[in-house]
Amino acid sequence: MPELIPERKPTNRLLLGPGPSTTDPRILRALSEPTVGHLDPEFLRIMNETMAMLRYVFETENKLTMAMSGTGSAAQETPFLNLLEPGDKAIVCVHGYFGERMVDMAGRAGADVTVVEKPMGQAIDPEQVADAFKKANGKVKLLSIVHAETSTGVLQPLDDIVKITHDNGALIVVDTVTSLGGVSVGTDRNHYYFVYSGTQKALSCPPGLGPITVNEAAVKAIQERKTKVHSWYLDLSMIMRYWGQERFYHHTAPVNMVYALHEALRIIQEEGLEARFARHRLNRDALIAGLQAMGLKLVVDDGYRLPTLTTVYVPEGIADAAVRGALLNDYNIEIGGGLGALKGKIWRIGLMGYSSTKRNVLTLLTVLETILGGMGYKMPQGAGTAAATAVYTK
Amino acid sequence: MPELIPERKPTNRLLLGPGPSTTDPRILRALSEPTVGHLDPEFLRIMNETMAMLRYVFETENKLTMAMSGTGSAAQETPFLNLLEPGDKAIVCVHGYFGERMVDMAGRAGADVTVVEKPMGQAIDPEQVADAFKKANGKVKLLSIVHAETSTGVLQPLDDIVKITHDNGALIVVDTVTSLGGVSVGTDRNHYYFVYSGTQKALSCPPGLGPITVNEAAVKAIQERKTKVHSWYLDLSMIMRYWGQERFYHHTAPVNMVYALHEALRIIQEEGLEARFARHRLNRDALIAGLQAMGLKLVVDDGYRLPTLTTVYVPEGIADAAVRGALLNDYNIEIGGGLGALKGKIWRIGLMGYSSTKRNVLTLLTVLETILGGMGYKMPQGAGTAAATAVYTK
Numbered sequence: 001m002p003e004l005i006p007e008r009k010p011t012n013r014l015l016l017g018p019g020p021s022t023t024d025p026r027i028l029r030a031l032s033e034p035t036v037g038h039l040d041p042e043f044l045r046i047m048n049e050t051m052a053m054l055r056y057v058f059e060t061e062n063k064l065t066m067a068m069s070g071t072g073s074a075a076q077e078t079p080f081l082n083l084l085e086p087g088d089k090a091i092v093c094v095h096g097y098f099g100e101r102m103v104d105m106a107g108r109a110g111a112d113v114t115v116v117e118k119p120m121g122q123a124i125d126p127e128q129v130a131d132a133f134k135k136a137n138g139k140v141k142l143l144s145i146v147h148a149e150t151s152t153g154v155l156q157p158l159d160d161i162v163k164i165t166h167d168n169g170a171l172i173v174v175d176t177v178t179s180l181g182g183v184s185v186g187t188d189r190n191h192y193y194f195v196y197s198g199t200q201k202a203l204s205c206p207p208g209l210g211p212i213t214v215n216e217a218a219v220k221a222i223q224e225r226k227t228k229v230h231s232w233y234l235d236l237s238m239i240m241r242y243w244g245q246e247r248f249y250h251h252t253a254p255v256n257m258v259y260a261l262h263e264a265l266r267i268i269q270e271e272g273l274e275a276r277f278a279r280h281r282l283n284r285d286a287l288i289a290g291l292q293a294m295g296l297k298l299v300v301d302d303g304y305r306l307p308t309l310t311t312v313y314v315p316e317g318i319a320d321a322a323v324r325g326a327l328l329n330d331y332n333i334e335i336g337g338g339l340g341a342l343k344g345k346i347w348r349i350g351l352m353g354y355s356s357t358k359r360n361v362l363t364l365l366t367v368l369e370t371i372l373g374g375m376g377y378k379m380p381q382g383a384g385t386a387a388a389t390a391v392y393t394k
Numbered sequence: 395m396p397e398l399i400p401e402r403k404p405t406n407r408l409l410l411g412p413g414p415s416t417t418d419p420r421i422l423r424a425l426s427e428p429t430v431g432h433l434d435p436e437f438l439r440i441m442n443e444t445m446a447m448l449r450y451v452f453e454t455e456n457k458l459t460m461a462m463s464g465t466g467s468a469a470q471e472t473p474f475l476n477l478l479e480p481g482d483k484a485i486v487c488v489h490g491y492f493g494e495r496m497v498d499m500a501g502r503a504g505a506d507v508t509v510v511e512k513p514m515g516q517a518i519d520p521e522q523v524a525d526a527f528k529k530a531n532g533k534v535k536l537l538s539i540v541h542a543e544t545s546t547g548v549l550q551p552l553d554d555i556v557k558i559t560h561d562n563g564a565l566i567v568v569d570t571v572t573s574l575g576g577v578s579v580g581t582d583r584n585h586y587y588f589v590y591s592g593t594q595k596a597l598s599c600p601p602g603l604g605p606i607t608v609n610e611a612a613v614k615a616i617q618e619r620k621t622k623v624h625s626w627y628l629d630l631s632m633i634m635r636y637w638g639q640e641r642f643y644h645h646t647a648p649v650n651m652v653y654a655l656h657e658a659l660r661i662i663q664e665e666g667l668e669a670r671f672a673r674h675r676l677n678r679d680a681l682i683a684g685l686q687a688m689g690l691k692l693v694v695d696d697g698y699r700l701p702t703l704t705t706v707y708v709p710e711g712i713a714d715a716a717v718r719g720a721l722l723n724d725y726n727i728e729i730g731g732g733l734g735a736l737k738g739k740i741w742r743i744g745l746m747g748y749s750s751t752k753r754n755v756l757t758l759l760t761v762l763e764t765i766l767g768g769m770g771y772k773m774p775q776g777a778g779t780a781a782a783t784a785v786y787t788k
Contacts, residue, residue, distance in 0.1 A: 002446045004663055008656065010427040011436050020649060023429040031650060032426030033404040035417040035600045037728045042405050052396045069602070070464045070627060073645035077627045105626045200646060206429045208463070208602060208648030230624035232499045233464060233471045249733070251467035252594060254602030255414060256425060257651065262402065269398055334431045339643070 013328075014355070016364055017336035018150050018309055019178065020200035020207050021352040023260075027205050030263035031256050038252045046262055047243060047253070053265035057180060057203075057273070058195060058213040060187035064236075066243040067261060068210035069254050072177045072198020074234060075210025077105045079144065079173040079194040081229050082222050082236045086110030088141040091132045091170070093117075093124045093161075097151035097339045098175060102144050109230065111141070120152045120341055121299045121311070126160035133168045141221075142171040142193075148179035150201075151339045153300050153311035153348065155183065162191055171218055177201060180211065181268055182280045182308040182352055193218040199257075202280070202308050204353030205264040208257045264353075280307035283356045286388040287349065290365040293387035294372070294379045299346050308356070310349045311342075318375055320344045326371045333367060361388050407722075408749070410758055411730035412544050412703055413572065414594035414601050415746040417654075421599050424657035425650050432646045440656055441637060441647070447659035451574060451597075451667070452589060452607040454581035458630075460637040461655060462604035463648050466571045466592020468628060469604025471499050473538065473567045473588040475623050476616050476630045480504030482535040485526045485564070487511075487518045487555075491545035491733045492569060496538050503624065505535070514735055515546045515693045515705070520554035527562045535615075536565040536587075542573035544595075545733040547694050547705035547742065549577065556585055565612055571595060574605065575662055576674045576702040576746055587612040593651075596674070596702050598747030599658040602651045658747075674701035677750045680782040681743065684759040687781035688766070688773045693740050702750070704743045705736075712769055714738045720765045727761060755782055 015022045036043050047066075055065045068075045080102070084090060090111040092102045095118040106113045114136060116128045124145065133140060143165045147156055158174065165172045171193040176185045182202030187195050194214050200207035214222075214236070222236055229235040233251065241248035268276060284307045288298065291312050299311035314320045320337055324347070327333045336348035351360065365384040372379070409416045430437050441460075449459045462469045474496065478484060484505040486497045489512040500507045508530060510522045518539065527534060537559045541550055552568065559566045565587040570579045576596030581589050587609050594601035608616075608630070616630055623629040627645065635642035662670060678701045682692065685706050693705035708714045714731055718741070721727045730742035745754065759778040766773070 001450050001663060001666070005443045005447060005656075005660055007660070008424070008427070008440065008653065011430055011434075012428050013430050013434065015429065015431060017431055019646065020429050020431060023650075028426040028428070028650075030402070032422040033402070034406050034422070035409065035414050035594075036405055036407050037409060037411055037414060038601065040405075040407065040722070040728065046402060049399045053399060056395050070468065071645050071648060074464065074627045077625060081625065101626070108622050108624055108626055198646070200429075206648065206650040207432065207646040208651055228502050230502055231471060231475065231628065232495070232502055233468045233628070234625065251465050252413065252592070252601045254465060254600065254648075254651070256417075256422075256600040256654075257602055257648070259402065260650075262399075266399055266401065269395060272395070328434070334434065 012332060014333045014360065016350055016355055016360060017334045018348045018350050019352065021204050021350055021355040023206050024204045024264070024267060024354040026267060027260050027263045031206065031260040033259055035255050038255055039247065039249070043255060044247065046258060050258060050262050050265065051243065053269060054211050054213065057265060057268055058185055058187045059189060060213050062187065062213045062215050064219055064240055065213040067258065068212060068234065069251060070210055071207050072210050075196035075198065075212050076101065076175060078196060078212055078234050078236065080105040080109045081231055081234050083142050083171060083194065083218060084109040084111045085225055085227050087112065089114070089136055089138060091116060091129070091136065091140055091143040093129070093145040095122060095124050095152065095154060095156070096120050096146065096149035098146050098149060106144070121154065123154050123156050123304050124161065126164060129161050130164050133164065140168060140170040142173055144173035146175040147185070148176060148183060148306050148308060150178045150309060151342070153306050153309045154304050155306045158190060166191065171221060178306065178308050181276065182356070183306065184273070184277055187213055199261055199264065202352040203264045204355065205260045208254060209261050277307070280351065280356050283351045283358065283361050284310060286358070286361045286391040287351060289391045290361065290384035290388035293383040294369060308350060308352045311346050312349065313346055315377055318372065318377055322375070323371055327367065331367050333364065358392055406726060408727045408754065410744055410749055410754060411728045412742045412744050413746065415598050415744055415749040417600050418598045418658070418661060418748040420661060421654050421657045425600065425654040427653055429649050432649055433641065433643070437649060438641060440652060444652060444656050444659065445637065447663060448605050448607065451659060451662055452579055452581045453583060454607050456581065456607045456609050458613055458634050459607040461652065462606060462628065463645060464604055465601050466594070466604050469590035469592065469606050470495070470569060472590060472606055472628050472630060474499040474503045475625055475628050477536050477565060477588065477612060478503040478505040479619055479621050481506065483508070483530055483532060485510060485523070485530065485534055485537040487523070487539040489516060489518050489546065489548060489550070490514050490540065490543035492540050492543060492571070515548065517548050517550050517698050518555065520558060523555050524558050527558065534562060534564040536567055538567035540569040541579070542570060542577060542700050542702065544572045544703060545736070547700050547703045548698050549700045552584060560585065565615060572700065572702050575670065576750070577700065578667065578671055581607055593655055593658065596746040597658045598749065599654050602648060603655050671701070674745065674750050677745045677752065677755050678704060680752070680755045680785040681745060683785045684755065684778035684782035687777040688763060702744060702746045705740050706743065707740055709771055712766065712771055716769065717765055721761065725761050727758065752786060
């Protein structure tokens, strides 16, 4: 036996990174309620209510709207595994880490993948997509794209890309891991076919479930497969029978995590989507005003900046790790560093769900000013918080 | 927006079915502690401690011992996805529902599967396995078998089957979903190659994680693959870099669920494995004595009965659903019904982890006597609890 391991002492971090965000205490409370059986009538009701509320947040009437029993990454792989069969053609848009991952996933599903690429920090152009369809030389089964790139902070405009995809008869798959619950997704209004997300960003629930919504055309494509899905665990043809009327036993749902998601969605219902989106935009605007007043440079151009995640360059002469270390160790605040080509070069600051508040914006700006000032970075004292406050009082 | 959904009212079930078992309140408390980042030094320490304690429970020194970020079913699919490549030969032993599922999983991984079968309620014979290897006509990559069949309550003897598998140079994969933490698994002592489990049975943690342990030979087999694993999400070659020293980002771990597992394992450390196994055997023996004194017939022969799950035939003339409905609705007690060929014919009574107590045994026997008596079933009054008590006072 290893030495007896002592009880953990909870650390109360303020999570202002790319996710997880700080979990709302109401959701923590729901998480800790007694476990019931996964086929208990009580739990079946909770599943039904969760589906109904997920439809509200995804802005859809899609019947197949539920949560995969894995993290957002499991939800991300679900459309590729379920919609693609070996030899199918797919177009994958890559403007950051999560686009790259989709290329890998589509390839594992056996697809012939065409990549449409933009450097990290930029958005994909509709013209690139139109070109890719022209060069595809045959029917393309699906196009996938990230709505909110967590690695860069880019909000991808999708209207024209959706239209081109539809005109070419392909299914469109949209990654909303960092937008759902913080930015309008508008599944039905925007005619998306398959949308997935995670729970630990703007829903402010712990990581562990992967909400998805699938329209009728995409369900039909799944039902018409000629081959079995490569993964039993992520096979929607069976999972939809578990979450559906039939209640066919597939796997044991993560009961307490579903309690948490249920409460997270109730909180969103209470606030209302429009108010919630406005709150995320306002706090982002205040944060950006503050960062700019401190002389920091943003990674993403105006008009493409996510309301949930702001990216900023580490200033010349300042050590990325030292700043993030001081934030974490001295102030219990987490922000994120860069991924891939942006490693060591940028910070990723999340204001998601429960974490998107005026207090957190002013706290972060003040603490950042203290830390950067201590490292010899020159800026007008108090300029950051003053600029943020000006946004709030405007 | 759907109508505002009211707060859930927690229902405090006593879970005596095939799983989930009742979650220990200490574990519920751990579950609800503030979420930290998945790359936070605090969380990395928790991951390391969880790995160390999982090694203790699996009875292994295997370095690759961690929890998959999905339910036990995700853990179940992991060996098939990671060890098998298209065209590989596999032998799958089927003596219940979970064996059948392995056949499906191995097939999806592209394997050429030979099934070794026994009727539900019985154990696989070593001779059947030896025959299957003889007839395999070429190298068999792996053999998989269920140690504790949740659909039947059978504890499968494995010594001879392991020896035959080793002699034939195949990797042995063992399902311990319903044994880990309640029955000795003995991974190293028994020379298993790949063992997986779930959290919601004898660990008494909510469902949502899938503990696994993989020996060096199996890790080598994964590293020597010629093709990519079909699923990115369940690809161990990447996940082992996330749980390993490197801390390579793969997906965002379900942070709060890992807290819960950490606490569940601490509780097991405190009790000690031997004491825990003895407790499970004692309570099973008392339950069986009680059920038999009430005239009920057991499904599984003596010597093959799981300490964690007892199966018993629904008596002649008694309606399965009525009894389970009365238990649930009038007494807040859940037991399980039969699966597949045993649907409507048996009850599955779990005494797992926190649920395996003297109090629960006597409670269930008393309530069952009341319900069955009310339905006209004839038995000597109080015989069940008297027989169980006799086991405890022996």
